[in-house]
Amino acid sequence: MDWLNRINKALDYIESNLEGEIDYSKVSQAACCSEYHFSRMFSSITDVSLSEYIRRRRLTLAAFEIQRSDIRIIDVAVKYGYDSADSFSRAFQKLHGINPSNARDKGVQLKAFPRISFQISIKGETEMEYRIENLDFELRIIGKKKTVETRRGFEIIPALWEEAVKEGFVQTLVDMSWENPKCKLESILGICGKQATINHEEFDYFMGVRYDGEVKEGMEAIVIPPSTWAVFPNTVEAWKRLYTEWIPTSGYELANLPCIECFYAPDHNPKDELWVPIIPK
Template sequence: MDWLERMNNALDYIEDHLDNEIDYKKLAQTALCSEYHFSRMFSALSGISLSEYIRRRRLTLAAFELQKSDIRIVDLGVKYGYDSADSFSRAFQKTLGLKPSEARNKGIQLKAFPKISFQISIKGDIEMEYRIENLDFELKLIGKGFPVKTSKAFKTIPTLWNTAKKDGFMQKLIDMSWENPKCTLESLLGVCGKEAAITDEEFTYFMGIRYDGNVPSDMESIVISHSTWVVFPNIVEAWKRLYSEWLPTSSYELADFPCIECYYPPKHKPKHELWVPVVSKED
């Protein structure tokens, strides 16, 4: 079963569970994908967040039912996962542009959001540089975590680093780093989701360094124990092309660990790199 078929199987799973609870762990398993990475991959490929896609599909089906049945609006809302008629009506109007009661009128114009499908788009006209790194030790990182809305990550994360530079937190990290170098991850690090999995709407961005000493009272620590990483120069470009271009044609799968953004000192080339945890498809 190839990568494209697995992703479309995940879409089928969503479609089969629109009128009941969607188990996101099973959804990721259907795609044979890391639960950690599935929602981010979905958004990168489709251009819409996973939760928003599910919301649109559910409300589309709800509109169809309003047209062809006399089901009560409150019952319809419960069927598609809403706690009350008011919350259902607000979501319905925000997404489809009219109230549920208005959708019952024959001849009224409705919006429909169809099921999507993933297809291969042949690219590859611009090469992607990467290397494989193997780490034979646990990464103990210290720093601080900050909540980030997934949809605004590319704007929010640079702002977090600018703030850290102004308030002295960045310099504190720099002063503590490079004391006992073990690998090329001896720099400022941004861990994209220190929790078990990135949620669809928000994740915790952990700003820190690799450090083996005692944890300062104003910081926290996390440990990442994974050995094989694929490393790309240019973080922004790597994020844009990782899921749609590199992953489908590689011999690797994404591992269930967070990606790490590595920001190097001045004059270092490249300026920054994206470290992505992977496992070989042959393992």
């Protein structure tokens, strides 16, 4: 499968560069995917951020090397991308539970994190409902952004919305919506913004509505160009199955644009949808 081969090529590149500098643009190029989507795809499938995976692999190899040789700790630190022996020691102890120098002691217990590889898994016994939406105009979205820790995204984002309800921000968004309806995105929106680079452990989550009026005080605007979208009901379930089930067999690629979570009124069915930007292969 082409999708599977591309993802594993990206992991091949990472593995061959653990002892040097990893060019994150080359990681996404190997996967034929944007940096934004590769990072989200990796963490969604593996439940660990890409940067954390790389850190674990490097510290695994570092432990092997310390155990089987008399190499200096500072040389191992530099080899695996650390600026100092102190920063390496802190990371090593956090992962393995002991200082690097103690890794040479007989009988010590360390942790080894093996290389990840993706394989075909037979799924699809449950259908995935979706539709294609073509929006031939710019989406101008007004709201506020919050910084979210990638590995805790599914935990933090619901808490952000709860806080927004208490503070009255959600009601402000409700009051702004539906002024001049243009499409089915006339509701409260959560936009998973891009990381600056693929190895960032945080991303911007934008909470807003499609709105053509003036930017209100304390808010900002983002603009998404005309695009084609695959739309899935049930946002949480869609995120879980998007990268492993729909994208590999759909005939589409992910466009280099953010995904949008659309939350409708309580009496709407479905209650929420995931809008995913796509382009034909």
